[in-house]
Amino acid sequence: MKRFEVIMAGGGGTRFWPLSRKRQPKQLLNITGGDIMLNEAIKRLDSLVEREDVYIVTNEEQQKLLKELLVGGIPFKNILVEPAARNTAPCVLYAASVLKKEHGDGVMCVFPADHHIGNPSEYQRVIARAAKIAEETEQIVTIGIRPTFPATGYGYISQGEGWEKDVWKVRQFVEKPCLEKAEEYVKSGEFFWNSGVFVFRISTILKAFERYLPEMAGQMEHLMQAWQTEQWDTMLKGLYPQLQSISIDYGIMERAEHVLVMEGDYGWSDVGSFDALDAVYTPDGQNNISIGESLLIDSKGCIVRSEEKLIALIGVEDLVVVEAKDAILVCPKAQAQDAKRAVEALQSQGKTQYL
């Protein structure tokens, strides 16, 4: 059975300001290596999925940018545009419906566009295994990451009965918990972080939508009648924004039977903010990470990223210093997530040229 890769690349994200911008969010930036994150996501599955079978769901602005930035071999028609952001359930349904129209059935692997994988070959092994299970058993397979700390910024998946080695039935999907709950989850040893990777047959997921989100399934079926007709653009713009805004986790996964969680132990990081670069790059002897031209004197635990100018640090600790095209951010590593506060402040001051 043919395998398809669907990458959800619609997100905005402000926690990588000043690198990320309204028009150029994290997945379109080269943050972790040789290429933009979206292309890294595609390349690392080249051994499993043909480029012509890679689909990207994004918004109109990013579609334009992708014309220039996207790695070669992906047909332009495979870039599916959402006229409005409606969370992940409509996004998955949209892609599944297009795939059904074009290919009938197949195994569909859904990925976020902006995660980092430290061990790509283990990643390939895990995804290939998930695809095999999804194909043979019509299960929905999610990939879970063993939590290393009680994160309150991720959803969790609790494991139920064992299915086979490193695979369990899903007991429950849990949205971002409070710290106390998160600590419980980590301690129990029975919870995973939800990494946003889902693997299923096209027919399986479409059946699930019909059952758990029948209104959305009906609307989408109506819309798909216009696929590859002259009415498509108008219909899409008219109907898509009316779809219920709901996540695939809430809308489908929490309700569906036949959902498995497979452990992914492949150096996962969602690279949520600059401090996450600690997990992506190898620090120097003073625990500094330096990307671009820099000069570090008596400085420890810093993350420095220059673009055009040399950044010199003298006698500082645990700072993030990032230079972008027209702005520079300096903040403590522990407050790296606050980059979004700069975005909010610039917005409210009307300095939109920096957004």
Added chain:
Amino acid sequence: MKRFEVIMAGGGGTRFWPLSRKRQPKQLLNITGGDIMLNEAIKRLDSLVEREDVYIVTNEEQQKLLKELLVGGIPFKNILVEPAARNTAPCVLYAASVLKKEHGDGVMCVFPADHHIGNPSEYQRVIARAAKIAEETEQIVTIGIRPTFPATGYGYISQGEGWEKDVWKVRQFVEKPCLEKAEEYVKSGEFFWNSGVFVFRISTILKAFERYLPEMAGQMEHLMQAWQTEQWDTMLKGLYPQLQSISIDYGIMERAEHVLVMEGDYGWSDVGSFDALDAVYTPDGQNNISIGESLLIDSKGCIVRSEEKLIALIGVEDLVVVEAKDAILVCPKAQAQDAKRAVEALQSQGKTQYL
């Protein structure tokens, strides 16, 4: 009697890196206000000295830059070039000798090029008074600044017998002291910081050179025979580097009789490094000083200076963040003087493009 202004502008200075560069030291930078420091120094004495009577002693490289940067009205011939840096005594003698050749006698006021004056009208009053005393009494008048802390980076002048209000005979010039001594000086109430401003008649200082540095005086007299002849450049380049390298303080002031110290209470700062900008600019409610485009969130006591890019600080304290053309410096305010360490490191790494 005519008044002349002699500005010593030969210094290098690395403590304002990345703003200051080998070819563009502090006095040629706009650090404190609307113009480069050298021009600020000239403009603030416009009411006392005609522009055509302003002389600048500098080196060859800076002479070239001055063609573009120097405020209007100063004849190019008034820029006296030192072929080699020989400290301040030869520099003063050189200027005094040229002034004697061109104007006979007059009152010569010597200033550093890179100090900041918070209260220019009081400054003018003090300098005018010093010039009057120098003219009428043939005293050498130095301007002293009451120390506000036990600085170990400045020379001191101890006051002797009172001469008139706010003017004393000089008891002693003291070079940069250790901290213990500096504390004693400040406590005694009888010491000033030596601000490097000297006022005297041309004839007075030349007599002092003949008496205390007779060899240098003889060499200079020999050199001046070539003044405005075709031999001048060759003679200058041959003889000047042979002059003894000694400061005017050591060479003349410490030895001379008839030296007065007048108190200057006009918001003086030598703007020795970025932290000194605290004394030049008015901080905001969070004690931040911000020059150029910036965004300060939860940040206190910082000095921020941007040139082309917006600098955003989040949650940091007492940091210096300075953006220059091709480099950015981040260091704690208490270590602002260490900017020179960046220069040393870049030098030793061969990254001379940043020097």
